[in-house]
Amino acid sequence: MSKTMDSTAMRQVNKKLVTQLIYERSPVSRISVSQMTGLNKATVSSLVDDLIRDQYVIEVGYGRSRRGRKPVMLEFNAKAGYCIGVNVQITYVTTVLTDLMGQIVHKHVRPIDFSQHQFSAAELKHILLTEIDAVAAKAPASPHGIIGAGIALPGMVNFETGLAYYLPNIEITEWDVCQALSKHLTFPVFIDNDGNCGALSAYRAHPSTPLVFVNVGIGVGTGIVIDGEVFRGYKGIAGEFGHMTISTIGLLCRCGNYGCWEQYASEQALLRYLQERGQMEASADLESQFAQIVVERAVQGDVHYQEALTTLGGYLGIGIANIANGVNPERIVIGGPIAAGAAWLRPAIRSVLRHRSILSNKDVEIDFAEEDAVVSGAARLCIAHLIL
Ligand SMILES: [Zn+2]
Incomplete structure (x- = not known):
């Protein structure tokens, strides 16, 4: 690997670290980010400049200081873009629009008739695209727009490959959900098991x-x-x-x-x-x-x-x-x-x-x-x- 590649890759890793820290600890000063990450002040300043230019981070006034200049505080910009979340259950499909801090700004529940539930992959795809499009239309203007859609499915799915192996109560096997939906959308799609999605949410809450x-x-x-x-x-x-x-x-x-x-x-x-x-x-x-x-x-x-x-x-x-x-x-x-x-x-x-x-x-x-x-x-x- 060339020296240039090395430093580019390293910058990406450091940028992720700084982004995570600002996301989790907002509001936080550059000096605190430097102390908590172990990165030097110049590197942190340069990475924060990038994040401010991309509108993922904003300056929100001054923090406290025992002596000397008060530090400028940084906050993750929740309104830099929006995400779509979908929970597919057998009797209903819930779709939400959230900001980048996970705050729900719009929610729609579509009841599904259980007696007609043996729907095919094509029918489920149609429902998903209809719900995603409807919720996406509610997104306020933002620098990055809709960054992606995540779908919770009730069955055995592979997060890495985007493949639904088996949804026992929907009668769907071996369906490439991400590929099927991505063709119609301008943003990436992720899938996971409904239990895994709930677990991630519960972990974040506590x-x-x-x-x-x-x-x-x-x-x-x-x-x-x-x-x-x-x-x-x-x-x-x-x-x-x-x-x-x-x-x-x-x-x-x-x-x-x-x-x-x-x-x-x-x-x-x-x-x-x-x-x-x-x-x-x-x-x-x-x-x-x-x-x-x-x-x-x-x-x-x-x-x-x-x-x-x-x-x-x-x-x-x-x-x-x-x-x-x-x-x-x-x-x-x-x-x-x-x-x-x-x-x-x-x-x-x-x-x-x-x-x-x-x-x-x-x-x-x-x-x-x-x-x-x-x-x-x-x-x-x-x-x-x-x-x-
Ligand atoms: Zn069983």
Whole structure:
């Protein structure tokens, strides 16, 4: 490698370091950036000049100083561009526009008719492009425009190759999502598993390690984050705890196995628990607001709905006890619309953990994610891979 290449590559590495630091610590002075990165003041000044010219960093007044001149403070420019995040679930697709600090500035939820859910890759592509275009049109003018779109998918996907191996509840196999969408868009596209997106979001909100995110939807998607990085395993599909067997003679899962955890701890299972109590028609199907309706009825005092949530919590607890025994996480976060039912889920999960997990795993921290954790994590894929 030539000397010129070396110094160019080194400058890129240093620029990333300075960008990350300003992003995480805004507002911060040049001298603090120099002290925290170990880079000399002249290098930091030159890199900051580049970032200011590109409008990723802005000067925001003066900081404090014990003596001498007050330092000029730097801040990452959240409005330098925008990201799109999409959360594809089986009964709805949520699409958001966020600024570069991850703040949601526009959100759209499109209900999907579950009874018509066996859609093809072409149909899903059409839905994704329609939603992305609609949200992109809401973006305010900015120096860099839309920098990218991140898509959370409920199944086995490879973040590196952009390939969806298998989306069990959508009946899609081996689909090159990024290539299919990129042809129609002017910005890059990233995909990841919904559990991984939720885990990244939960880690950013409250860093803890290892962290496990459990996304409860029609199925159960999970993600593991260790020291801020998603644990992906050998072929990129680690964390498919939704398909761990919890009953050898259990229900048939869409993945082909019997007794998978998601058959007992998902919205599908919750619907069944309500049907078994005579609270819903045997023919009733899931709809986009299902979890919200169940939680509302429980909050209003309907004992049957409260019991169904407690049953679901018990089964969530069984899987969580297994995960805790295997991973020994610092924190487990439950996401998806059903997280609003924490008042019934939490005690049921805790009770199972006390009986079925070992040592300190009995006391593992259990949190419930905010509503937009997965879709925010999807948008964050763009920031993480294009800016930081
Ligand atoms: Zn399965």
